[in-house]
Amino acid sequence: MEITETPPPNKASRSLPGKIFDVLSGFGLATITLLLLALLTWFATLEQVEHGLYVTLNKYFATDWKSIFILPELNGKMVPLPLPGGYWMCAVLLVNLILGGVVRIRKGWKHVGNLIAHFGIIFMLIGAGVTYHFSERGNMVIWQEGQNSVAEDYYEHVVEITEIKDGGAAKIHVIRGKDLTDLEQDKRLFRLPELPFDIELGGYQANVVPISAGERAPDRNQQVFDGYYLAEKPKLAKPEEAENYTPGVLANIVNRDGTKVPPFILAAASYKPFTYQREGRIFTIDIHKRLWPMPFTLRLDEFTADFHPGTMMASKFISKVTRLENGGEAKVTIQMNEPMRYEGLTFFQAGYGPRDAKPGDKMYSSFEVVRNPADQWPVYSLWIVAIGMAVTFVMKFVSFLSGGSRKKSHV
Structure with a gap:
């Protein structure tokens, strides 16, 4: 008897919109985007020490077409490594999370923790967009022993x-x-x-x-x-x-x-x-x-800067200020990555000068002043992510315990 094998049916080819959806929602795109954002953050952190916070942010996270690709700097020298702008990478990551982490993700009680965590990250990226487009930013310069109550856009x-x-x-x-x-x-x-x-x-x-x-x-x-x-x-x-x-x-x-x-x-x-x-x-x-105009006055009591050995590049600069308001005083320290938050305003240590000052010369400190409607959104988003991860951990742990109990019962 002659047996004829029936060939398996041809799998329907994926449409072009389907292929685009697969790419935009894929784990590979998420991995590449996160690696690029980590690299951009690293270069920007090093570059802001030399060029200041605001100039660096405008270079790495601008929205104009010229910032689609940027060339980072390292120790004052251009690095021949074109990198996509941080704003556009965040936009790609947001699309990837919505399509892959919400639309495409498996649904059901077993995956509710992952879904919550993804919503938290999406909320964080949306908050970053609100900050970029709707926050107010200005610059306030205060000389040592001087005071100021007005920022300049x-x-x-x-x-x-x-x-x-x-x-x-x-x-x-x-x-x-x-x-x-x-x-x-x-x-x-x-x-x-x-x-x-x-x-x-x-x-x-x-x-x-x-x-x-x-x-x-x-x-x-x-x-x-x-x-x-x-x-x-x-x-x-x-x-x-x-x-x-x-x-x-x-x-x-x-x-x-x-x-x-x-x-x-x-x-x-x-x-x-x-x-x-x-x-x-x-x-x-x-x-x-x-x-x-600020709702209070700042007085610069002391400014100190630490420099990298053998260079004039600051590794850390610290401003000790006094906040004067309604006849009262409050002592505050503002330094890199440790801003002052008060009355809906955030004061970042952005720069200092004069750059050619000699030991004993009077210095000034430059602060970036930000009013941000989404200032606390990153905190809320981290709580959402933490809740999602906790739910996932508890459900996995309960599943592990129940699985072990079934095995012992079977034995």
């Missing part, structure tokens, strides 16, 4: 209209940066109902310096106002250097009776604001980085 420039009374600022009207940066080709009238005039702004430029037309003639047919024009400064090579930009804008005062003051220049690189008098009142108009 790293990037945002604002226009401030201030009424001067009794030699001081009576009330300040602020026009935020988001209302200025889109005025490169347009003009916008800003209503100031509490003042005897409104102000029209336009011709915004991101990085300029005012130049006297009498000293140097305009080279690009720039308009001259009151003997000055705005000359564009060279573009800075690195995105993180944008904090050094000095923008400028053209302004025009419109009085309540419809009359206008001749246009004038507002420039962050100017030393003095524009002064205007109307109806016996004095006003100043200026553009500068947004000032961020």
Whole structure:
């Protein structure tokens, strides 16, 4: 008798969307992403000692297309190892965890602990995104034995209209940066109902310096106002250097009776604001980085720095400060990886100077000030992960004990 073997049926080939899902939800992608994030964290930790916290964060975790790949530095030298940006790696890990750790994972009571732990990690990554996009960051510099209660935004420039009374600022009207940066080709009238005039702004430029037309003639047919024009400064090579930009804008005062003051220049690189008098009142108009008042004052009592042997590279710098508030004082130590958290604000040790200071010279300490709506989310996410791991451990332990009991009963 002749026996004919029936070939096994052909396994249906996976569709393209299915293959993409397998890759994005796969354990291999998770492993590669975590290894790259560990490498990025290592390089960033070493690099922030030399370049400061904010510059390093902007290099390793920026969202612009130029930061898709970055070149790390080690001991001040470029490492020829292109690495994907940390922001994009976190985004890939988030997608991988949602697809693989929630959608694709086995369901049921036996796997509920793993599911909880994955939710905790997802919550942590979402918190990081909230922090990146919605937190406020500024810089506060305090000299030894000096004090400060105002932080300065790293990037945002604002226009401030201030009424001067009794030699001081009576009330300040602020026009935020988001209302200025889109005025490169347009003009916008800003209503100031509490003042005897409104102000029209336009011709915004991101990085300029005012130049006297009498000293140097305009080279690009720039308009001259009151003997000055705005000359564009060279573009800075690195995105993180944008904090050094000095923008400028053209302004025009419109009085309540419809009359206008001749246009004038507002420039962050100017030393003095524009002064205007109307109806016996004095006003100043200026553009500068947004000032961020703190609900308390900090005094720098002592600053110390430890350096790597034979170098001027700091291995650790510590600021001992006093927080002054409502007539009371509180002593606090701020150092690398040990910030001060108070009133929804976090003060990180970000830098120091002058870099060429000699022993005995007075130093200053630079703090990064952060208001973060997701500041405690990492703590909550760690608790969720811990609960998930505990549930998994208990269920495995109970399963082990019950399995052993069944074996003894069988014997």
